[in-house]
Amino acid sequence: MxxxxxxxxxxxxxxxxxxxxxxxxxxxxxxxxxxxxxxxxxxxxxIADDVQSSLEERVAQGEVVPADEIAKLYTAxxxxxxxxxxxxxxxxxxxxxxxxxxxxxxxxxxxxxxxxxxxxxxxxxxxxxxxxxxxxxxxxxxxxxxxxxxxxxxxxRQANKHFIRVPASLDLSHTAVDGPVAAIDNRPPYTVAEIRKAYNAESLGVDGNGQTIAILIDTIPAASDLTKFWAQNGLPTTIAQVDEINVGGGVLPAPTGEETLDASWTSGIAPKANIRIYASGALTFVALDAALDKIIEDLMTQPAMRQLSISLGLGETFMSPGEVQTEHIKFLHLAAAGVNIFVSSGDAGSNPDNTGHSPTGPLQAEYEASDPAVIGVGGTTLRLSATGAVNSETGWTASGGGVSRFFPRPSWQIGEGMPGGTHRLVPDVSAAADPNTGASLVFGGQSIGIGGTSWSAPVWAGFCALMNEARKNAGKPALGFLNPSLYKLSGTPAFRDITSGNNGAFHCGPGYDQVTGLGSPNVAELIARL
Missing domain, CATH: 3.30.70 (Alpha-Beta Plaits)
Known part of the structure; x- marks a missing residue:
């Protein structure tokens, strides 16, 4: 034998x-x-150890590696x-x-x-x-x-979706209309215009034109829900801008709301962008691996696909090291190619259980947000005034965050103002996520409210499309991996520092924290500085 x-x-x-x-x-x-x-x-x-090490170093510097070079080196x-x-x-x-x-x-x-x-x-x-x-x-x-x-x-062992329906008591009357919302009244659930204003992303001369946003999820949203959402928000987006890729080719599960949230809000923030929904058919990690491989394969014919939104995760203690390394290589490949991957940090605070919905598990970060080749996106509780100004923004109590058990501290997370330790910290950035002050959505033909870091991640993917469009308009190449650049902007007007709130074990404070990361974006400042 x-x-x-x-x-x-x-x-x-x-x-x-x-x-x-x-x-x-x-x-x-x-x-x-x-x-x-x-x-x-x-x-x-x-793949060869020296090839992986070289890619890790180049990505950590924000470098974009030519696709043909990656293909040549990055093959088993x-x-x-x-x-x-x-x-x-x-x-x-x-x-x-x-x-x-x-x-x-x-x-x-x-x-x-x-x-x-x-x-x-x-x-x-x-x-x-x-x-x-x-x-x-x-x-x-x-x-x-x-x-x-x-x-x-x-x-x-399957990834969990990071979305939460808002309480039934929330008043939806101001968003439950068939045509454009007549007036912005700045009360939740929030509309696209209200969120863009809150993060200084309006009247910037960019709308995602020429950009492509990929979404990785298990199934496809109903076209009728998307078109009604766009109509309610007065957006010019059409269903012709949405490409549906059934990765496995089998029968897809019925929509649950996650896929609708991802597609609605990426396109809402960047209404002229093209959206490519990669439906894995299941949330097993093998199915997600196959979808990531399809995204990588499509990069050769989709050069504008420079942002990817993923609203999935599982506590690291429930992950096998082999699966984590498998996906890390794929994320590393995408980051090296200049694709910024925005992953929700979780909806169960610092101690998620294996369902991802209860804070009764061990102290842990969630993977895939903990991968050092992605941008982990945490959540806040956002409250607006009657004029649309930000009344307050605090760390959402259920925002995922913590310390990775798998990955060492990346170079861009080392420096003055960063917590001590030797491992990767989560999240990197944040945006509104609290379902009690949540997002407007159309699901099953009905206006609903929704939240979770599944809202903040696609919002950030939309913002990235605006940044890349601005760079293109200025005659500059698309962004490389964002985290090395973002951490250099800590403490500048590019971020609203979130200094109050907690997610259980971790508390918000001046500078970086493991609830909201660097803070929430000032998109106009980010565009100017990047």
Whole structure:
């Protein structure tokens, strides 16, 4: 028998005996009558250490690397990949497909268990039972050399959406109209014009023209909801500006509101931008990996796609290190190509549980906002006066934030005024998120109020499109990775420093904090300074 390589970082440990786990899961002994489920498995491939280190350094400087150079350097060894593909085909895997840095395949759980030498258990989360690996997978040494991790073996680990419907008691009468809102009265749920004014993003001569904003989510919003939202807000956006990409090609789930919020508010802030919605079909990390690969693939034909909004996350203690590294490489690739990725920091404060909605978990940051190749976006409670001026803006009590357990402190988070420590801090920036002073939205044909950091992240993606348009109009290239530049602007008028509020363990104060980051944007100042 040939020796095998074990991939310990590909799973999180599960107890040997059936019963509840500290993370809120129920581990069951697999019953003989349990269906032999089809599993989607992603074999993440290594790229050379020196290539990754070089990209990390260049991104940390805000440098944009030419796409053809990335493609040349940033591809796993074809000889190692081809050997793995042959092995998968010979051992009962189906629908084997290759990406630049990975191989995707499907197989019955029984085939996966046999070929990867894993024990399968039933794991129940939120009333749904998933067939999942209990122990770390392995591969024969002769095909394991190029593999970084084997992902998808614990499909109960899924990203959570970061949106919250506002209380039913909130008065929606001033936004529940079929045509443009007649007058701005600056009371929540807020309209696009009110938010643009609050962040000094109005009358700047930019509207997203020539820019493309990508959105990563599981499904597609209803076109009728988008068009009604644009009409209510007096926006010129049309459905022809929205491209829908069904990444997996299967039947997509029904809209829940997240996808509608993301598309409505990115386009609301930048109404002339094109919107590309990448529907992953599911919130498993393998499905999200595939969607990120599709975005990377499309960069060659979509050069204006320089901003990406993601309103998803999962507490880092529930993530496998292998999956985190897999997505980090993809985010690093996008950042190196000049795509700024805005990720919501979470809606359960400093201690999110595995549902992402309750502050009863361990002290932790959420991934993907904790990745050092993205801009983590926290949340505030915004209150406007009758004239539209900002009465107050404080840290939202449920804004995600904290210290990453996976990533060291990036160079741009080191310096005077930054908290001590050696690991990546979250978030980087913030904007309105509190559902009690939330956003107007049309969902299911009805006017509703909505909030969460799923609101602040797409708002920032829209602001980035305005900044990139302004640079284009000035004859300058598009922005590189924003964080190195943003942190240099700490304490300047480019940000409204949020000095009160907390998210549980962390408190707002002068300068950077782990509730609101650098603060909320002054878009006119950011455009001038960037």
């Amino acid at each position: 040939s020796s095998r390589t074990v991939f310990h970082d590909s799973i999180i440990p599960l107890p040997a005996e059936p019963g509840p786990t500290p993370g809120g899961l129920m581990v069951n002994a697999t019953r003989p009558e349990q269906p032999d489920q089809t599993m989607n498995v992603h074999f993440s491939l290594k 060894s074809s000889s190692e990949r081809d050997g793995l593909v042959d092995w998968l085909n010979e051992n009962g895997y189906q629908n084997v497909r290759i990406s630049r840095d990975g191989v995707y395949a499907q197989a019955k759980a029984s085939v996966v268990a046999k070929t990867l030498e894993v024990n399968m258990l039933g794991v129940t989360k939120n009333g749904v039972t998933f067939t999942s690996a209990q122990n770390a997978p392995s591969l024969p040494d002769e095909v394991a050399n190029g593999v970084r991790s084997i992902n998808g073996l614990q499909p109960f």
